[in-house]
Amino acid sequence: MTMTHAARLPAKLLAWYDRHRRTLPWRAMPGKRTPPYLVWLSEIMLQQTTVATVGDYFHRFVKRWPTVEALAAAPLDDILSAWAGLGYYARARNLHACARTVIERHGGQFPDSEADLLALPGIGRYTAAAIRAIAFDQPASAVDGNVERVIARLYAIETPLPDAKAEIHARAAELVPQQRAGDYAQAMMDLGATVCTPRSPSCVICPLMDGCEARRRGIAEELPRRAPKAEKPTRRGVAFVLSRKDGAVLLRKRPPRGLLGGMDEIPSSDWREGELLMAEALKQAPVPANWKMLDGGVRHTFTHFHLELAVAHAIATTAGLAKLAPGSAWCTIDQLDERALPTVMRKVIAHAMSR
DNA sequence: CAGTCGTGGGC
């Protein structure tokens, strides 16, 4: 790409944005800024998550917790249950911790410096830059997956990710304009989300087509290249659905960190690679009962492994009731919606209910 | 620093 194109690129992109700007729940009217609290909340939710998925969660959170003060005052359990289904639950834990830190350390006002933002839990390089640009209109370079793709194509960077990150970030930073930095950041992401898409990019309608080296070479759709990913192993286990006569099921709380940390779950055996050893798994039932295996099972894929859960079911007896472990509790059917149940556990419950 | 950490939609 020539210097001439690079110099004109921000103006072209902003002109395109003014014509094609999308209305999003967290996006202010043209010329207005979204309050830092809403920028932060939306950016945390949008980490590795699509706009369509985030929408309803964002509305529910803002309605229930309109300010960072309100969010900071909420119990973590309430935030986890409201986050249930959105995934990456460390985000919800960090959201809670960050809100409390903003109250305690910054008097309830979000900081606008890179160092102060990076010191907050859940805010990394991208999110700090996005908050500075969108909430404070500072010329910070916010590079997410969309922007990586746009830049890799503009400059035809053929080095596979993640090795190309340094070069991409350097190129991206050079382009950030001093004026309308917030609009520019959102325009770059919008362009990546709607025009410069991973597959079948719409180069013919792209406002940056004249300056795009990948398009000139005919390799836009091949970029960015990525290093091959490791194969996902499969883990297997048995989930134990214990029902009471009124239909309530037994739930327990997972450990506070790690996979599905702090969330509720249907008790289960260990999830181990290799064949399911049924005799071993059944020893890990939460209570002694007349466990019966249900037909079929539940399959679920996490970021780095597949999970296959067989499902055992039993009706609780008075004897069993006396032996509940601490951290376990009954949950009636109508209360399930309010619990911090991750999707995989909702699948298990649905499977048991359908049998 | 490579591994960990969810889920849903698109193709």
Next chain:
DNA sequence: TGCCCAAGACT
């Protein structure tokens, strides 16, 4: 159907 990947952060 299985694989891709999405407005990444943390350890």
